[in-house]
Amino acid sequence: MAFAQLIFRDGGSSNKPPCFVGEHYDLWKICMQPYLEPQGDDIWDAVKNGPYVPKIVIDNKEEKKIKVSWTNDDKRKVLFDKKAKNMLQSALGMDEYFHVSHCKTAKNIWDTLELTH
Template sequence: MASAQPVFRDGGSGNKPPCFVGEHYDFWKIRMQAFLEAQGEEIWDAVENGPFIPTTVVNNVVETKVKASWTDDNKRKVLFDKKAKNLLQSALGMDEFFRISQCKTAKEIWDTLEVTHEGTTEVKRSKLNTLSQEYEMFRMQPGETILDLQKRFSHLTNHLMALGKTFTNDELNLKVLRSLTTA
């Protein structure tokens, strides 16, 4: 039984982020991360680690700088989060946008989407366990073509990798070879 392939209306070029309307989050997440990284290391860093906050040390105490005292470098670094936030918001359909509309930082947007569509750490662990078991039991289905097997295997391993599982090429190749049936 062939599954319907997702249709992606726009985005994903060098200029426009891939659009996410609530389906196929794992696919969008990989594409969006690549898009953000291509905009500059600092943009992705703002998503992954949070915004840059200009600070100063007064009497051996770190304090947040008042905006009027920001240097040009401080202003440039603060802008990375604003750019990342704009790119993320631009990549979302209306329902997803409203889900994150109250988020103040790019990291908060990313984390909200991640928890919403992947679940909490416990949910991810459960999905990882289920998919890992499916991976271990992976076999060619009766009447399945090599192409269909490859698509099914890629889909499974991509889901596992999105949840943090790592594979070597040798492991993947060996798994596919062992899953083939003899005719």
């Protein structure tokens, strides 16, 4: 138990994610996935596959919808990435946060952490 306390200074409960401070990334990743998954399949999908982008088909060509034309369902689905991004950012120490502060999506944060550790 003392070893785990050194790695994850706080967090690791159902309402607070394990905190990654730059060491033992592989262990943090293993702990973070089970934290994210119960938040909802759509949250985990946003981390693994990227954000939902509302689209419309015009002349047999798929295009991004403009925000004013989003349906309530589009708005709900777009929020999954924002929630996932917030959860990931909340799980990072200050140095790690600054490494990914430029990231626009949860998937981008996850992939950047993977590449840098």
